[in-house]
Every structure is written in structure tokens, then in C-alpha cells.
Amino acid sequence: MTSAVTEAETEDRAARPAKAPAGVTAGQPGGAGRRPDRLSRQNLAGWLYSTPFLAFFLTFMAFPIVATLLMSFTDFGLRHVTHPLDAEWVGLDNYAALLQDDKFLTALFNTGYFVVLGVPLTIGCGLVAAVLLNSGIDRLRTFFRVGFYVPVVTAIVAVAVIWRFVLDPSEGLIAGLGAQLGFSTPDFLASETLAMPSLIVMAVWRNMGTAMVLFLAGLQAIPAEVREAARIDGAGPLQEFRRITVPLLRPTMLYVSVMTTIGFLNVFEEPFVMTDGGPDDSTLTVSLHMYEEGFRFFHMGSASAMAYVLFTVVLAVTLLQLRLLKDKTR
């Protein structure tokens, strides 16, 4: 629930610099002559139209968000499932306990590891694929575009089956190739050091399609004149990429990196289907830990506290990104 809010929020913020022309702030419609009675006929229609959304939002988003916050200050556990009002208010105990909890700290570290490696790789791969598709490859463009995007829309269960096959130590694709070429391959998912990198590779493969599509759209918005001018000034392809493409892609870059980071910070599915957090907690992420605490052990109080810690981290990282990647040309 937490991520949905930040996602919507950041989406809004991030998209704005991309869409709104520089220096123009949209005028507020009807700002000056607003009538005092808010339930005028016109407004009523507006309220009616937004009621379905509002009802849905309040029931399934706002209410649980507040309920989770409240729960994070209680000792809500299994027994309170049937008697919710018996849960006791424990203040910040849940949060304090989290900081002492080795498992949570491990999960936090693993999530950080996943983000620090996974996000730049996803963005990098997405950008390279987009640039190549935008200029280099002509004939098979659609084929590649679909090829890179398919993993994004494939169900995680199918993805897990494929990747288990790829990584299987005895009859997997990599093991098979290794055997053909005469070297032995490790058991990726069962190794404490290699399990997380394997999941990162898988996540990059799964998510670069989104980045690629967004970058493609961004690339097409770069005016041809600018490139032409650069070329006339004697810029080679690499220089053009560094000095023209990347800076002009900045708004897209901001959006992609914010969205990818939020997604990666919330990583759940990859370890859930592939490793169950193992071996020895080396792929346990915050979301997975939260899920286990909440729905296997019914430590709802503690799980809610984790949700809010994760929310705070997501918010902080997002704000930092918005600041660092702000478009300084405007």
C-alpha cells in the first residue's frame, strides 16, 4: 500500500517536468471567480463522477494505509485476529525491536544490494537497447522491441520456471553449455554468494523492457536538428551520445530511475518464487520478510512497522533522486 502512494506521487512529479514546457505553470481554471457554495450543480456532477474512485480509494487504499500505521504501534498478533480490539498499544516498540532484529537488518542489506546493483544495470541495459533500436537496427526493430518487452508482461510463475531451467545445476542451460565447453558451473541459487546476483540478473532481464520502452519514447522526442548540429560541429557517435542524447534524456532518466528504484526496493517476487529467501537468508528482502512475518506468523504489528520503515526508505530515496536528477537546464 505504501508503494502505491509514493508511486502515484512520484509518477506525477516526475512526469511533470517531462510534459510541461519550461517556465509555464498551468493557470488554475476558475481560480478567480470561484463561487462560495461548493455543492453547486456543476460541482455535484463532479463529485458524482469521482465517487466510484473515491469509494474504492478510501476503502482499499486510504483505510488500510491508516490501519497499517495504527497496527504498527500495537502488538497485533495471531490471537487478535478474532479479537482485534484486544491488541495492545505498544508505542514505538515494534520499530525499536526491528533495529535489534538481525534478520530485518540482513533483509535491509540484501534489499540495498539488490537496488544498488540492479537499478543501474536495468537502466543501463534499457538505455543501450533503446539507443540501438532507435538508430542501429532497422529491419528487426519490432522483433527486438517485443523480445525485450515480453518478460515485463510475463507472469512471474512462468518466469520462475524458465529461470530455474536456465540455472539448474544438473540439467540447466548454463550447466549444459558449461559441460559442452568443458568447464564446471556452480549451483547458482544454492550458493550464498551467487544467489543474489542470479536474482539481480533475472530482475534486470525482467525489467529492462520497461526502461527501454520509456527511453525509446524519450529518444524520439529529441529533435533531429540538435543531433544534426552536433554532427556538423564534428561530434562522433560516442560524443553525440554523451553530450546530446544523455542530457536531453534527463527527464525520462529521472522518471525511469525513480520508478525502477521504487520497484526494486519493494522486491518480493523474485526471491519468493526462486529461493524462498535462502540459502541462509542471503536473498531475504524486506518485502519477503514482511510477508513472512505478517502472513506466516501473523505478527501484524511488527510487519506493519516494517512496511512503514520500507515506506520511509522509499520516500527518502525518491526525494534524493528527484533532487539529484533535477533538470538543471531550466
Add this chain to the structure above:
Amino acid sequence: MSRNALSRTTITATALVLSLGLAACGGGDGDQVGADAKQTLTIWGMGEEAKRLEEVAKDFTEKHPNITVKVTPVGWDVVGQKMTSAAAAGTLPDMAQMGSTMMGEFIALDALEPVDEKVFDKADFFPATWDNNVVDGVSYGVPWYADVRALYYRTDIAEKAGKGKEPATWDEHHALAEAYKKNGATWGTELQPGSTGAWQTWLPFLYSEGGELIGEDGKPALDSPEAVRAFERFGSYFEDGLAKKNFVVGRDVAKDFGAGKVPMFMSGPWMVQNLDEQQPQIKGKWKVAPLPAGSKGSVSWVGGSSLVTFKDSAHKAAAEKFTQFLTTPKMQAHWYEISKSLPANKAAWNEPEMQNSETLPVFEKSLDTAKDVPPLEKWTEFAVQIEEAMEKVARGADPAATAKKLQKATEGLVDQ
């Protein structure tokens, strides 16, 4: 990426909080429907068993035309969550099939109706199946079927390795694993080193040494000398390279067994049918034996399912009738025939359906000496602690020190 997980959190949180209002309106004993009135009895069954239960329920309705039984299938993997949510929302059915390790949680939730011991006689059932449902002298479920673990091993490879004899003790088991490995098997035996469900692998080591999960003082007994010995023995297989240290989610043991890569494993009675169906090429080349004996003999553990009636049900009389119907020796033997689940009622083992099998006597013998998994409110957490300790030992941690840590970690999980 995690939208699903979080929206699941959202939904359950919503359900839990919505139940704030609903919880107060749970039905009491006031409005019971008599056994002779026309009524529909709702029952939740797990996975495949739900389908078979539906067939059996038809026979029941033939005898009791006024009672219609409605079976709802629920997957084993989600049943814990679904039932807890239903308990929260007050939408539990009249009855359910309940897995042995879930009993503690639902007894603690005060959601189960005690069993009338004048109607169901403890002496009719295998002791471990009955004890599994008892807290403070009150029984909350009638044993329906029993799962007991036994040892599966490849006789052809054993003979080739010069080990014709059934491994009767853990030492012989260890030696056979070594022989297997020397004769081309990838691993001497399958032993789940950690991850969900691994506790099932360790329990026989503990029980056969005379150890207990919960000691007589009501506290965990996981750093007892017996428990340390169990960890030592368990760890030795990994130390000697006889079992795979790393567990991979979704691994199929039967496949490796059929291919001779892992010629030995411990599992329940359902594996007999699985092997017959999925690995027909090894027919006659494997056997089931009782689990190897430790210093206190061969002691397996009993899982399986019981039949429970929920406290809020208005059809308790009908539920009792249906439970009786399902636990008669005849019906239990018939149930074995259609589902291969072992009868919990001892008399059922004399029925004709239960004869003429090579494997059944092994399981019957194991059931007699097997022990139960005590019903604990926080069993899931308790089990995860054991599994984490196992994983550490499998990776070479000191058994005694790990047991000590485990004891500390579990002390807070028992007796609140």
C-alpha cells in the same frame, strides 16, 4: 515488482480491520440445528482430498437425506492464511479437515469445538494421532488419516554396492549412503538441509534418540543432549558429503530417486503411489523400510489430518454425524483405497482393503511407535527456528552451540 505482495497485505489488512465490527457478532450455542432437521453442512477440504471427500459425502447424504454436505476445496499452500482470515471475518465453515501442525494455532484462537469423548473413543485411534489434538486434556479434533514417515531406498543399487540388508540403525543408514555414493550416486541420501518443511527431516533424528520438542516442564527441549546428538547425526551426512547442503525450491526427489542419483530418502505413504506412477522403470527395485533406529529405537512422527468442528457452527450435531461416518473402520479403509491416506482408526487396518500390500505393514508398524508433533500456537515460527538451526548445522556450524541458540530462540515461542 512487489505490487502483488503489497496489495495482498492491503487486502488482508482490510479484512482484518473490517472484522473489527464483525467479530462481535459471532454466533453462540443458542441456535443449534438438530441432526434430523434439513440442513447444509459446509466443510473445507484440502487439495486433492476435497474432490474425494465430495464423492464420499454423497454416500453420507444417501444415508442421511436431510443433510447436504458442501465441500469447498482449499489449497494446502494457502489454507493457513485463508482459515485465519475466515476466523477473523467470522466466515468459517461448519467443519474442516485440519493439518496436524495447524491444530495448535486454531486451538489457541479458540475457534474449535471440543470433541465429545463419549462419542469418539481415544482407544480406537493411534495414540500419536489423537494426542496431536489435545491441549490441557481437552481434545479438539478427531483423527482422520495419518501420515507417517518411512525410509525409501533403492535395493538394486544397494545390492550392487554389497549392502543387501535393510538399514536398521542410523549407523547402517549412514554406511549405506556412503556405499551409494561410492557406487556412482550423486548423493548418498536426500536430507532437506533447510527451508520450509525441513523440520520433518530432523524430527526422526530427535525422536529416535528419545528427545522431545517440548520437555516435561513445558519449555522447549532443543538443547537437550538428545537434541544435540540429533543435530550431530544430521550434520554428519553433510560433513561427509553424503547429502546436498543446498536446498533448491521445487526440487523433485522422485525424479532423482528414479534416476539413481539420490537412491534414498524419507517421506510419507503417498510416495508409494507417486513412485509407481512417475517412475515405473524402477518397479521392484526399491523398498520401504521403517526409519532407522537411534538409541531409543525407530521412532517416526505422525502428521496427517483431523476433522474439526468450528465453535461458531450451528450444525454441530450434523457435523458430529459426518465425522463419525468418516472415521468408522469401513469408511477409513475405503478412504485408503481411494486416496492412499493411512487410516487413523486402528480397526480399519483389519479390513480387506488394507491387506495384500508390501508397504502397508511397514507404515502400520511405524504408526505404532511414532510420536506426535505437539500442538503449538506458534508452531510455524517454532518450525522456522528449527529449520534455520538445521541449515546452520548442515553448513558446518557446531551442533551443541547451535542447539543452545535454538533453545534460546524458541523459549519465547511457547507458553504465553
